[in-house]
Amino acid sequence: MRKRVVVTGMGVITPLGNCIKDFWNAIVNGQSGVKNITRFSIEDFPVKIAGEITNFRPEGFFTDDKMDRLDRFSQFALASAYEAVNDSKIDVKKGGRYDIGVVLGTSVGGIYSHEKAAEDLFTRGFKFVDPISIPKVMYNSGACHIARHFGFMGPNYTVTTACASGANAIGEAYKIIRDGYAKAMVTGGADATLSPVFFAAWCKLRVLSRQNDSPQKACKPFSKNRDGLVVAEGAGVLMLEELESAKERNACIYGEIIGYGSTNDAYHLTFPHIDGEVKAIENALKDAQVSKEDVDYINAHGTATAINDSVETDAIKKVFGDKAYSIPISSTKSMLGHTLGASGAIELITCALSLNKSIIPPTINYEEPDPKCDLDYVPNKARKADINVSLSNSFGFGGNNAVLILKKLNNDEI
Amino acid sequence: MMFFNKSIALFCHVTRFNECLPVKNEKVGKVRVMEEKFDEIEQKVKELIERILKVKGKGTEIKRESTLADLGGDSLSALSILSALEQEFNISIPDEEIVDIGNFSGAVKVVKKYVKDYR
Incomplete structure (x- = not known):
């Protein structure tokens, strides 16, 4: 029998705060976490801004003296998991639990450690390659560190579907609980994207905003004057749990994951296609057994590239018809930038907070209406709204689409 | 030639380290007595x-x-530690010596074996 899956804990590391409370306060107030890059020299780079995290100290979270064995992305993952696990108050038994697992999403894993090892080899020689590079670089290291730290010995794997990684990870974790393979799953996404070679390669793709002089206004999803996405780093982690076991231990429940849809465009490596996106949304609605009329809020993929925002708008219109015009839609990326593999998770967390606080965070930097993007994007100011069902879109390079649907639990269900 | 220079460099470094040891502080003075055995x-x-294992400040x-x-x-x-020893002393330590790195005097023995070879 299909188990019901609820969210009982959440944690984030973002350019707008390293805990749920700070993050939520910032996005409700429409703040931007985009700033000038300080992590490495960007002298001859055309893009000098990003959603950089400048106040993260791993030692502030852990007393573990081996944190230098973790790539920055794993540190983000572990720190967010720490908040999510504590928030859920789940029983972390000594000796471990086989009924709790981890599925994490990441688009580039330990890219920084990879680049560092390459630099050491090419500029200093073989002797200078860090012997811990492999366990730092490997994509599954984030998920494994979470398992090791908390003793979560159940199913454990890592999903990598570019910008949809976080959403796909949550979808897969949801299926593991729904089908009875685990009682609870730690899931979400993490990416430490600010590494020199990787960032240079992003610049070369020519999809980044070049508004270097006004970083906080750079990311303008759905606005006619948008000029590209802003790369950011971060992590979002959720504790998913079987409804019955969450109720048994009187856990605080943020909402129920009721639907997941996942498709691939089979079209182009970097251009989206409407058909794949439409089918992913339709599959999620079908899985959730709700109608289009039930959806109260859409957290858009909303990257602020010309093509993403218009194709996403078309996809929403194709699925929802006239109803599309009355659904509030907002882009969390307008404030954080694009945290790549973490974005799907951070955005589902945004949906969960919206359900619980009855506030929709805005799409900031919305300045000029675009005839190609003519829906309600909750421009510039947060809005009060009773939300029962929210939907979160994530569309990745490679044509990977993942859509999640979250529903408020009624009082009689708790 | 390169290895010869490296030995000199190592020697100079250690000499400098000893010169820099503070002597006024009684506590540090005691440590110095212990360190002089090495x-x-x-x-x-x-x-x-100490650097790799972050030993300092742990009372060990x-x-x-x-x-x-x-x-x-x-x-x-x-x-x-192996990698750092190879960098510091500009030596290559074969896989079969790894077991000896498990304790301090083993690590020193391995270094002395290979540094000596190069001299």
Whole structure:
């Protein structure tokens, strides 16, 4: 029998705060976490801004003296998991639990450690390659560190579907609980994207905003004057749990994951296609057994590239018809930038907070209406709204689409 | 020639280190007495292990008989120590010596074996 899956804990590391409370306060107030890059020299780079995290100290979270064995992305993952696990108050038994697992999403894993090892080899020689590079670089290291730290010995794997990684990870974790393979799953996404070679390669793709002089206004999803996405780093982690076991231990429940849809465009490596996106949304609605009329809020993929925002708008219109015009839609990326593999998770967390606080965070930097993007994007100011069902879109390079649907639990269900 | 220079560099470094040791502070003075038991290579290996295992401030003193486990290290720490020894002394340590890195005097023995070869 299909188990019901609820969210009982959440944690984030973002350019707008390293805990749920700070993050939520910032996005409700429409703040931007985009700033000038300080992590490495960007002298001859055309893009000098990003959603950089400048106040993260791993030692502030852990007393573990081996944190230098973790790539920055794993540190983000572990720190967010720490908040999510504590928030859920789940029983972390000594000796471990086989009924709790981890599925994490990441688009580039330990890219920084990879680049560092390459630099050491090419500029200093073989002797200078860090012997811990492999366990730092490997994509599954984030998920494994979470398992090791908390003793979560159940199913454990890592999903990598570019910008949809976080959403796909949550979808897969949801299926593991729904089908009875685990009682609870730690899931979400993490990416430490600010590494020199990787960032240079992003610049070369020519999809980044070049508004270097006004970083906080750079990311303008759905606005006619948008000029590209802003790369950011971060992590979002959720504790998913079987409804019955969450109720048994009187856990605080943020909402129920009721639907997941996942498709691939089979079209182009970097251009989206409407058909794949439409089918992913339709599959999620079908899985959730709700109608289009039930959806109260859409957290858009909303990257602020010309093509993403218009194709996403078309996809929403194709699925929802006239109803599309009355659904509030907002882009969390307008404030954080694009945290790549973490974005799907951070955005589902945004949906969960919206359900619980009855506030929709805005799409900031919305300045000029675009005839190609003519829906309600909750421009510039947060809005009060009773939300029962929210939907979160994530569309990745490679044509990977993942859509999640979250529903408020009624009082009689708790 | 390169290895000869490296030996000189190592020697100079250690000399400089001894000169820099503070003597006024009584507590530090005591440490100095203990450190003086170590020869140049031992002192260098000690510093390197202290740095990698972050021993300082934990109230743990590295002694000749100290094992990696005593100092809070594991097999991955052993790899980091091996790599740092190779960099510091400009030597190549073969795989079969890894077992000896498990304790302080073993690590020193391995270094002395290969540094001596190069001299």
